[in-house]
Amino acid sequence: MPLLVLLTNLQRSTVGLFVSTPLIMDYSKGSSVFTVPKTAPIRVGFVGLNATKGWAIKTHYPAILQLSSQFQITALYSPEIETSIATIQRLKLGNATAFPTLKSFASSATVDMIVVTIQVSSHYEVLMSLLKYSQSNPNFKYLFVEWALACSLDQAESIYKAAAERGLQTIISLQGRKSPYILRAKELISQGYIGDINSIEIAGNGGWYGYERPAKSPKYIYEMGNGVDLVSTTFGHTIDILQYMTSSYFSRIHAMVFNNIPEQELIDEYGNRLGQRVPKTVPDHLLFQGTLLNGNVPVSCSFKGGKPTKKFTKNLVIDIHGTKGDLKLEGDAGFAEISNLVLYYSGMSENDFPSANGQQPRVGSGYDAGKEIMEVYHLRSYNAVIGNIHRLYQSISDFHYNTKKISALPSQFVMQGFDFEGFPTFMDALILHRLIESVYRSNMMGSTLNVSNISHCSL
């Protein structure tokens, strides 16, 4: 292993290996605004926050707890009001009301933002009802939904349309885009530090979908059509991150989807087999290859279900090769959006390197010309599960309060696309849905598909 230098320990060596000028790039840092804004906090209503279980209590709740001057939970809805009341008591949500119906919740004037963190299979019904019932809500402005935004492209399109007609600012939790590693990689790429990308390889290991299933694990994640599987979740998040980092959608794609493990063995919490086999209909492997629109770059992906291996390779590896250098992202789990990663960068310093953010390079360009540069970027104690969601809320806050004082800040983000600023919207989700739909179509037809139009905003 060659010389690796921690970013947090900026060092320079005279033997030809030293750290580049990362200090002048800062997108990978969190927002610096933690002070109380002059105006009132954004009032948040949750569908799916339960103090005792589920995704929201582990991620959204701690994420916005750290942003208490910008966000305030004011409303909860769950099909059983007792759950909402218990959650309010347990979390001491002094400003929150438990609503008995989705209708009363959606029309409440105490809500600026609604966050939906429920099973994907319920997205369509709940969101369409929400959008209907909130028609005359004067304050409701932000609608934040967990990926995958419903179970199919059709459903996602309907939801997108209904939200667009209402003029809502939508947010989708493709939170990998807020990962500091992804943003650092995107910075290095966009500022030319690896030159032109010419090859990308990805191998991911989706923990479940293997030979064994924990008996406690919910059945729906093993059943096709519920919007949570190796293709929609593991591949979906990862390929969205890849497109975001490289600032390019795909032009052509080909995919093969496998269900080689149609039956799983139930295991208890200690890993003991219980002697019972249960059917699995979701895929356990995806082979995907294609070309990026920018530069016709070949991309090779293999997403595998089953037990993590962790012996000779990490469960997530993204290799990005360029004409001037390489980037490698590694993670212990094949879920880039919720994993703490390690980013490796290697490149060659050149005279004609772009100066970041228009500033002069920290090191004189004549001095380090042609020298090898290396960097390892890793935040040892970063909690990616909460952290990436936290940064997503920060970006909503940055937009709402215009904390960065951007003079031409748009009144609405239709889509984030590949911008550093902003956050992914339902349009970004829709584009990803189209790619996923094309994965299944390519698999079924056995054909390479031209997907260069899927990023067009029109429906």
Add this chain to the structure above:
Amino acid sequence: MPLLVLLTNLQRSTVGLFVSTPLIMDYSKGSSVFTVPKTAPIRVGFVGLNATKGWAIKTHYPAILQLSSQFQITALYSPEIETSIATIQRLKLGNATAFPTLKSFASSATVDMIVVTIQVSSHYEVLMSLLKYSQSNPNFKYLFVEWALACSLDQAESIYKAAAERGLQTIISLQGRKSPYILRAKELISQGYIGDINSIEIAGNGGWYGYERPAKSPKYIYEMGNGVDLVSTTFGHTIDILQYMTSSYFSRIHAMVFNNIPEQELIDEYGNRLGQRVPKTVPDHLLFQGTLLNGNVPVSCSFKGGKPTKKFTKNLVIDIHGTKGDLKLEGDAGFAEISNLVLYYSGMSENDFPSANGQQPRVGSGYDAGKEIMEVYHLRSYNAVIGNIHRLYQSISDFHYNTKKISALPSQFVMQGFDFEGFPTFMDALILHRLIESVYRSNMMGSTLNVSNISHCSL
């Protein structure tokens, strides 16, 4: 990095990590027969051996020099007889004759085996002439040709047919099959040490075909149709090795072939750019994915041209994942057949492990049941360029003299297929040619192709 144990330093630890029972598997070792056989050596005629340049002097010559009791060079042919005479003098080939014409060479009664090591683009013409002129040669029995056996499937088929009609024992230098690493991996797989294979990823980096071209480098390797390129050579050798290790051909394949670098920059021997651009028509990238016939195993491959990266990944990585363990092969160059590799194995010992070669396991099966096993296999001073060719000659010798005293040794190997014994033949070459042809066809048609019939022996 977990505990790694060198095979040559067999050690056992009581903490649950120890070496399995590799001593009872020995296919990865070379033949032990180095003594003078009772009968006469195999008399070898070379087309393409030149004492001062080329492939044969670097590989075939040193390889058979170590087998001087089994092989004797008795004939040389080259278009200019002076070259042959000079080679005989320089190498002190006391028993060799320089022939003035291919006809006199091919019909010489002093030749048992002809080895053809010339440019692939000349294979067809030379081999067809050889096969014609040697019709009445009483002793000519072995025909050994360098991969790729001509430039196209059509040519390869014609050569195969002509050789089969003559009843010759053919040998093709798909010498990766003789690499001790490949044989060790094949042993581990075939004896169940990684269970059922469920996923394979390959990334290779073919050194040339990149942005720069050494000015001294011969032009023909950058021109399409000469049988030496990223697909025929880099991919060809590697995928042959993969099929051989896993004992499976492919059922379905899909490929995308790229020429993203249609012009290269000429460089001198010091790497300085000479300011001259030259056209390149051979591919610089191949994306290949498919499924193995055995077990519908997903295989993902990315073969890249250009400069070796060597920073965060090796230039050749083959990851084979199974239900009980993993294998990883790594090499510094993307040419598995001529590289010294490192083989990593990790698995789980179980009671029901097959005992190798019918012998009892070295360690009591009760003792190590369920324990984790790891192994690193690397022969530090192994010269793979010569070594794999050397082992190929050994296997010809083993066959010719039946040194292993196999009672039912066939009088001819039509194909090696996936046997440990023997050597790859023109039929093995033909099957590989069919796969390569399907790669280009899949790329052109944009379709997944069913290739499950290409291993059938019929033409």
